[in-house]
Amino acid sequence: MKVAMVIPPYRYGADPTQWITVPPQGYGGIQWVVATLMDGLLEAGCEILLLGAPGSPAQEGVTVSAAVETDEIHTAVEAFGPDIVHDHSNTAALPAGNLRPIVSTHHLNGAPERHTNGVYLSRAQRSAAGSSSAPVIRLPVNPARYHFQEEKDDYLLFLGRVSAHKGVREAAAFAHAADVPLTVAGPAWEKDYLEALLADFPHTVRYVGEVGGSARTRLIAHARAQLVLSQPWGGPFGGRWIEPGATVVSEAAVSGTPVIATDNGCLPEIVPGVGTILPAGQITPGDAKQVLASLPAAQAVRETAVDRWGHHTVARQYLAVYNRAVSGEAWT
Structure with a gap:
């Protein structure tokens, strides 16, 4: 499966040319989550486009995009042609009107900007967001x-x-x-x-x-x-x-x-x-x-x-959710 992985682009330190990478240079919770999930997805045979983390270390099966603006991200996604877009940015870096299937993992408190095809990290987070049936997938570890x-x-x-x-x-x-x-x-x-x-x-x-x-x-x-x-x-x-x-x-x-x-x-x-x-x-x-x-x-x-929480286990759970979205299923 081809997966476009979208994370929020954050600057690293005082250098305006540097971004927090995947995995992160230091502090970076979402970046660690994505790095570990990618480990599992790559071992499952996926091909990944990583967006929002320019300068991330190269690895086989991963294309690291330099795009950070939403229009650039949209262009990069369309050029890659993914089966699924996996958003970790609470839509902040996700191009509006994207017609490809999307799954959104919510990493924050409160309700997400996008409710459709959401994934939550815990039952407590899901309940606080106002959902009762969306998937809960724990954070992976390799x-x-x-x-x-x-x-x-x-x-x-x-x-x-x-x-x-x-x-x-x-x-x-x-x-x-x-x-x-x-x-x-x-x-x-x-x-x-x-x-x-x-x-x-x-x-x-x-x-x-x-x-x-x-x-x-x-x-x-x-x-x-x-x-x-x-x-x-x-x-x-x-x-x-x-x-x-x-x-x-x-x-x-x-x-x-x-x-x-x-x-x-x-x-x-x-x-x-x-x-x-x-x-x-x-x-x-x-x-x-x-x-x-x-x-x-x-x-x-x-x-x-x-x-x-092993990365293989969590990757399998996400692949099952990806397939639901690709097949046209929608949930809130």
Whole structure:
């Protein structure tokens, strides 16, 4: 099958000629999802046109387009002649009036711009978007892209955007209660939030900035646990924040690193079996130590992750959805 994969084009750093690639140079949730899904689709024999990520590494079976404007994307799609267009941009980069079959994965909170032939990352995200029957396909993970580590180092990890809705302060409070250092890795666009975090937890938090490549996978693999303490407030677009898919959960789990999470959004759907859901309320030192002591073993966590979210499994699920759309079926 020929697949045109459309992602939102985002600049990388201060250089106006550079774009976040697939896979991303550092932070880039959608780009990681697409890279991993492409792994599975390529192994299934698909041919892919990648749009919205100029400069992405070349690989057999993938054509990387330089197009970033919608009219350029439209031209590139028509020249490629795909069987299906898979949109990851919430229509932001999708040409209007495209007559080819389209499937749209929603990566955000709230309702998508395009309801027809949508795919959601979790039941919580789907419900918040006002749908009850559209497919739910979890975020994929390719174990070959990660490092498995059974013996862990003595630190906890927060990986992601350093913002209130991601629960970084709550992660620091848990680590402080557990008397275990917390490494925080990710972009910090709200400088006041980061400065307050470091001031309030000076002996607990080590901020390492945005980390990519092998340094990132090692950081994930060696952590005792990954903290995903998502909060329902303070989201980037206002309103209630509902964690949609949580790439960091599958990444940690496939590395053998268990997850400690809140019950926000998708997390109670995916964390059981690879970690624990943290009870609401203040965590005492005794509670924190008990949570750490009760986490599942590294090998069991990895096996669960591969079974649930392996890139082959998720690619097969998407191919089934593609075929529904290509056959003329429509759903909301």
